[in-house]
Amino acid sequence: xxxxLRLIRIFTGATISAQLEYRANFIGAVLSxxxxxxxxxxxxGVLFGQGIDTVGxxxxxxALLVTGFFILTEGFIAVFVQxxxxxxxEAIRTGNMDFTLLxxxxxxxxVSTRYLNVLRVPxxxxxxGLIVYAASALxxxxxxxxxxxxxxASALxxVYCIWLALSTTAFWFVKTQNVAELFxxxxxxxxxxxxxxxxxxxxxxxxxxxxxxxxTVPAQAMTGRLSPALAVTSxxxxxxxxxxTRWFWLRAVASYTSASS
Amino acid sequence: xxxxxxxxxxxxxAEMAEYRAEVIIWMxxxxxxxxxxxVWMAQAAAAPGGQIGGYDGSEFATYFLSVWLxxxxxxxxxxxxxxxxxxxxxxxxxxxxxxxxxxxxxxxxVAERFVRIGPMLVLxxxxxxLSGASFTREWWAYPVALGLCILGFTCRFLYEYSLxxxxxxxxxxxxxxxxxxxLYAALGxxxxxxxxxxxxxxxxxxxxxxxYMLGLPAQLLAGKxxxxxAGFGALILFGWVVLFWFxxxxxxxxGLKKYGAVGA
Numbered sequence: 001x002x003x004x005l006r007l008i009r010i011f012t013g014a015t016i017s018a019q020l021e022y023r024a025n026f027i028g029a030v031l032s033x034x035x036x037x038x039x040x041x042x043x044x045g046v047l048f049g050q051g052i053d054t055v056g057x058x059x060x061x062x063a064l065l066v067t068g069f070f071i072l073t074e075g076f077i078a079v080f081v082q083x084x085x086x087x088x089x090e091a092i093r094t095g096n097m098d099f100t101l102l103x104x105x106x107x108x109x110x111v112s113t114r115y116l117n118v119l120r121v122p123x124x125x126x127x128x129g130l131i132v133y134a135a136s137a138l139x140x141x142x143x144x145x146x147x148x149x150x151x152x153a154s155a156l157x158x159v160y161c162i163w164l165a166l167s168t169t170a171f172w173f174v175k176t177q178n179v180a181e182l183f184x185x186x187x188x189x190x191x192x193x194x195x196x197x198x199x200x201x202x203x204x205x206x207x208x209x210x211x212x213x214x215x216t217v218p219a220q221a222m223t224g225r226l227s228p229a230l231a232v233t234s235x236x237x238x239x240x241x242x243x244x245t246r247w248f249w250l251r252a253v254a255s256y257t258s259a260s261s
Numbered sequence: 262x263x264x265x266x267x268x269x270x271x272x273x274x275a276e277m278a279e280y281r282a283e284v285i286i287w288m289x290x291x292x293x294x295x296x297x298x299x300v301w302m303a304q305a306a307a308a309p310g311g312q313i314g315g316y317d318g319s320e321f322a323t324y325f326l327s328v329w330l331x332x333x334x335x336x337x338x339x340x341x342x343x344x345x346x347x348x349x350x351x352x353x354x355x356x357x358x359x360x361x362x363x364x365x366x367x368x369x370x371v372a373e374r375f376v377r378i379g380p381m382l383v384l385x386x387x388x389x390x391l392s393g394a395s396f397t398r399e400w401w402a403y404p405v406a407l408g409l410c411i412l413g414f415t416c417r418f419l420y421e422y423s424l425x426x427x428x429x430x431x432x433x434x435x436x437x438x439x440x441x442x443x444l445y446a447a448l449g450x451x452x453x454x455x456x457x458x459x460x461x462x463x464x465x466x467x468x469x470x471x472x473y474m475l476g477l478p479a480q481l482l483a484g485k486x487x488x489x490x491a492g493f494g495a496l497i498l499f500g501w502v503v504l505f506w507f508x509x510x511x512x513x514x515x516g517l518k519k520y521g522a523v524g525a
Contacts, residue, residue, distance in 0.1 A: 055304060
């Protein structure tokens, strides 16, 4: 365990020093992060600007909480998930996956933790800031925050599992960036509380693609109006998905025959 | 000249037809206007009188589906392409061709539209049927909207190209393209019809090309814009196209002098 923690530290150091080479890009990335939050606020601000008090039963501040979780999750994907997952297909295509599999390390661990995109760290800060700002005007209990934290941890696990499962298909299909693209498209629905959507869509966003569990449910936990059923669903789904993707990954690795063969 | 154009277009079409499965996925991933459509429709249904800002549910559906359609015609990825080519040095062989590499990229984008249009119309018909959207019956709105789309696409292509060329100086320019997309999305009317925005945002937006490339053709298709507005929009867009043409040219010339540091 300590060995893995030490490796994470080494990986992080290496990837940060590699990225600091490109300093000019950092300005662009910060601009892009600020633009992102501006656009998210505009989307929700325009909606509430039409003399509407609540959207799907959520007040402005409460909906802002959901937007905060949305930006935080986008940041999480951009910083931790995407840089690693997008390299899996590349490694399989070029045969570099051989080296990863030969190392005396769990291969899923090394493909999941090797890279970071430091440029998008501002997204994480902005997301957190927005959550704190939105929460400051709402009545929040410490218990609510604790449950929200647990549910959000499950949400991040779900996000990681979906991405890993999609990227693992690269062992058979070679190209997967586009599937990730598709996930991003659907995930865009997470910027609004799920109750803002018509009923059939709401159903799909909860049970078919669990976007609702990622942004709406932690926000519900914070405002203290979460149904116990949903509170249990999220961790259970996260655990189940993790087991399934782990199995899927092992199967994929077992069927790997290296590039060119 | 005509033969050159034809060969260029035919080869690029063949190349893009290879990617037809990807083209469908790219189309499906541009869902923001569809998400906004669902939210506004649910809002209108819940509002007293079933209307918000003079739009009922089916009018929201028509507007946002039109935006989706126009957005599909305006897709430009040349910034990413240039970023890659400059960083990896694959731009070098292109420079040996007796033609500005811009034209090959332009032809690729136009060819991709022809691959896209079939599945796009099928999806549009399905979405329209599901959401109850109804497009305008005025026949002239369609060619006029198409004309605005062509101008808007050219405008977007030129500024994305200029931004992509910034990779000559910064190693990577994708973040700038992202910022440009955000402006386009926000001011073009991807989140709501422009009239719904705060007045000060509208005042800024009218000076930019974005409302005329995205929102205006969409409003034409929805039957909510006049021929006069379309003509005014086309003039402004044309002005921006001319401006970006020279900006592109200037950045290209300066950049080429700088090129050679990477991969060459």
